[in-house]
Amino acid sequence: MRNKIVAGAAIGVFAAVGVAMPAQAISATTADLYVLHAVPDLPVDVYVNGALTLDDxxxxxxAGPLDLPAGVYTVAITAADAADDSAPAIGPIDLTLAAGTSYTAVAHLAEDGTPTATLFTNDLTTIPAGEGKLTVRHTAAAPAVDVLANGAAAFTNxxxxxxVKANLPVGTISAAVALTGTTEPVIGPADVAIAEGVNTIVYAWGSAEDGNLDLAIQTIGGLHSAPRGVDAGSAGFAADPDPGMIAWSIAGLAVLLAAAGFSVARARAGRRSN
Amino acid sequence: MKVRVIAATVMVLLLAGCSSAPARLAPSPAATPTATSAATPKPAPTAVIDVPVQSSELTAPVATVPPVRIRVPSVQIDIPVGPVGVGDDGLMEIPFDIRTAGWYQYGPAPESATGSTVITAHVDSFEQGLGPFAYLKELSAGAEVIVTAADGADYRYIVESVQNVEKKQLPLDQVFDRDGAPRLVLITCGGQFDENVLNYSDNIVVIANPA
Structure with missing residues (x-):
């Protein structure tokens, strides 16, 4: 066993370092639900199972995250300050939420401009060290689009x-949205930070016809992973003496000593080489 | 009189608060349609739970203040620190100069409320000889480590342990922890050296706590 504590006290090899906590609050029995309001000019109330959950x-x-037991939830979206959920502007729709999963329910415009709602599942998979994830969601009253990153089409149609989504190296990208097949931005360009271990979710929302297309940003962190290791030396100047080599020298010495008739030394060497 | 009325109103509100729907949302039993059409006008209801709401507008990320210098007086280490990331091989990057340490820029910084600030330096190189971090294994528990951040602030740590860990057994998720108690973790190489692959067998890991 080569691992050892050179100085100080530690119970177990790494008891001193905190145990990593799960990245999300969700558990084996609950789901995370975020709600994004992406319908322009329409303050709303959101009812979940008939109870007012988001006022004005x-x-x-x-909004969110709401940590909810897995199950089916009925969501109705009304004009702000409605007396109840009997006359919803959107829905009611049933959302089936699975345990251990993160969702964003988005109230938005369909391509033809009618208000609707979509439940997206947020990717919580671990991201390689040094990278972040970019997710782009089309929730605008607009036809198919291309997403331009630093001027070039990154996602099409x-x-x-x-x-659409991809893992990208950490950094800042200049993001823009253009109608598919064109390069003239209808949204942006805007600087979007790709942060390490973070799923950065960009929504295109609003209406092309009304000229109020915009970007909304949601970030979900804690998806990082550690580097594969730390190789911090290349010459061997700091190496411990090799126990194999020591054993060989002792054995060699013992042979010489034995040959010279020192039986005590031979017995000792025999023990060490076992 | 006026005061009394207000007090009574507050009482009513408090009682109403006590008797309102449970604060926790639960799944609907079988997604049955809820009762519709309330004919009598009711006052506008209030939300059953308080959900955090934030703007989804694009904002500039908040930059952390990087460490720029590390000192370990008991073994005469006093070297600059620069930010590093991950190499193409997936290993932590380490400055070529053995007299410069690298701070893992994607993890916590000394100012971070949680997690381990990880600083490494090469123990040696053929061209440059033995580096200052070769003396980490001489450290004793209780030794002082001072990390200076780019804003000039000094962060003092006290060494808790110095460990010699076989590389393949190094618990990387714990070493690069981001959520636990704030700590300083110093890493270099040690153990046996394999001449064939020019690689050490072990990592020397120093764990220090804020003083």
């Missing part, structure tokens, strides 16, 4: 209500 929810705002 403003366009462009992101994205339609409402769908998403």
């Amino acid at each position: 929810f403003q366009p462009g705002d992101l 994205l339609t409402n209500p769908n998403e």
